[in-house]
Each structure stands twice: as C-alpha cells, then as structure tokens.
Amino acid sequence: MTTRIDIEVNARSHSLEVEPRETLLEVLRNRLHLASVHRSCQEGECGACTVLVDEEPVNSCLVLAVSANRSRILTSEGLERNGRIHPLMQEFVENHGFQCGYCTPGILMNAYALLQEGRDLSESRIRKRLEGNLCRCTGYVNIVRAVQAAGQRRESGDWW
Numbered sequence: 001m002t003t004r005i006d007i008e009v010n011a012r013s014h015s016l017e018v019e020p021r022e023t024l025l026e027v028l029r030n031r032l033h034l035a036s037v038h039r040s041c042q043e044g045e046c047g048a049c050t051v052l053v054d055e056e057p058v059n060s061c062l063v064l065a066v067s068a069n070r071s072r073i074l075t076s077e078g079l080e081r082n083g084r085i086h087p088l089m090q091e092f093v094e095n096h097g098f099q100c101g102y103c104t105p106g107i108l109m110n111a112y113a114l115l116q117e118g119r120d121l122s123e124s125r126i127r128k129r130l131e132g133n134l135c136r137c138t139g140y141v142n143i144v145r146a147v148q149a150a151g152q153r154r155e156s157g158d159w160w
Contacts, residue, residue, distance in 0.1 A: 005069040009034070010078030018065040025049045025060040027068075028075060036076040036105035047133035050106035051075050057113045059132070076105035079112065087158055088112055088150040097146035099137030107133045111147045121151040 002017040009032060018027060028037040028051065037060055038048035044059040051060045052074040079086035088111060091097070098104040107130060114121070114129045126144045135143070153159060 003066050003069075005066060007068055007071055007073055009073045010075060016065075020064070020066060022065045023061055024051070024053070024058075024063040024065050024068050024073070027065045028060060028073070034075050034077055038102060038105065040102075045132075045134070046103070047106040047110065047130075048103055050109045050133065052109055052113055055113065055116065057110045074109070074112075076108045079108065081160065086112075086160070087153045088115065088147075091146040091150040091153065092143075095142050095146035095149055097138075097143045099135075103133055103135040103137075107135070107143060111143075111150070114147070115151055115154055118154075121148050123148075 002019055004015060004017055006013065006015050008014070009028065014032065016027065016031060025037055025039060028034045029039065037051060039061065040046045040048040042061045044062040047059065049060040050057050053063065053068060053071050079089055088108060092104065092108065110129055110133055111126070114126065119125070123144050126147050127140065130140065130143065
C-alpha cells in the first residue's frame, strides 16, 4: 500500500506515491535522482545524507518519506542558481574544504543551516555543528576556514 506525499525539493514541487517504509534518502536518490544525497551508514552516524527539511538539518536515512509530506527540502543541488554556485560552496572551493567530496554535501547542508542562523561562527561552534558529519580525508581545518569565510561573505551582503 502506497501513500501520496507532496514535497518541495530545491524549490520544485513533487507529488509522489511512496511505500510506508521508504526513507527520504531513498526518495531523493532513487526517485528524484539527486546524487548529492549520499547513502553511507544508514544509521544516522555519518551525516553523508544530511538535507534540510523545513530549514532544519536531518539525516535523510532516518526519516520516513511519509513524514516529510508537505515539507520544504533543500539538498546541496539547491545551492546553485542559474549556473552559479552558492557563496558557501565557493568558499569550500577557495579554502580547499573538501578532499574526495563524499561527505561534502552533508557538511554543506549543516554549514548552510548554521550560517542561516547568523550566530557565532567560532571554530568551536562550527565544529560542534559538524560533529555528525564524518570525514575521513580532512582534519576539518579547511572546512572550518571555509565556513568562517562564508560567514564573512554573508555579513558583507555577498549571499543569496
């Protein structure tokens, strides 16, 4: 038995029939073909599947798709407009905030949520927010630097 859900993903509306056991991760990857939402631990431990649901970061592997009905979802694909990457993404490029890139989309989504809060961007606060995002390639130093640089861009008005 399927259930119809209506969701907005990256500013596009979708109406889908989903199975009761289907996760939001499965819907985003398999149905909507969003490659940035990575399947990894499937236990909510690694953060590779992090997306924003109604502006809050969630591990999409732990969320049933039916519970996302009538929600607004943002993935890292949504951080691009008219062929231009978001200033946060640009800072990750300029500050070498990624290595292999597997964890990067989830980190971007948590960092974006933190930046939207407009609060303290100290190293300790950034590291605390990113605790649920595991990266085996970096020491997080460049990631923290990229988030802080993005915060400066946001304060200067170079944001969208």
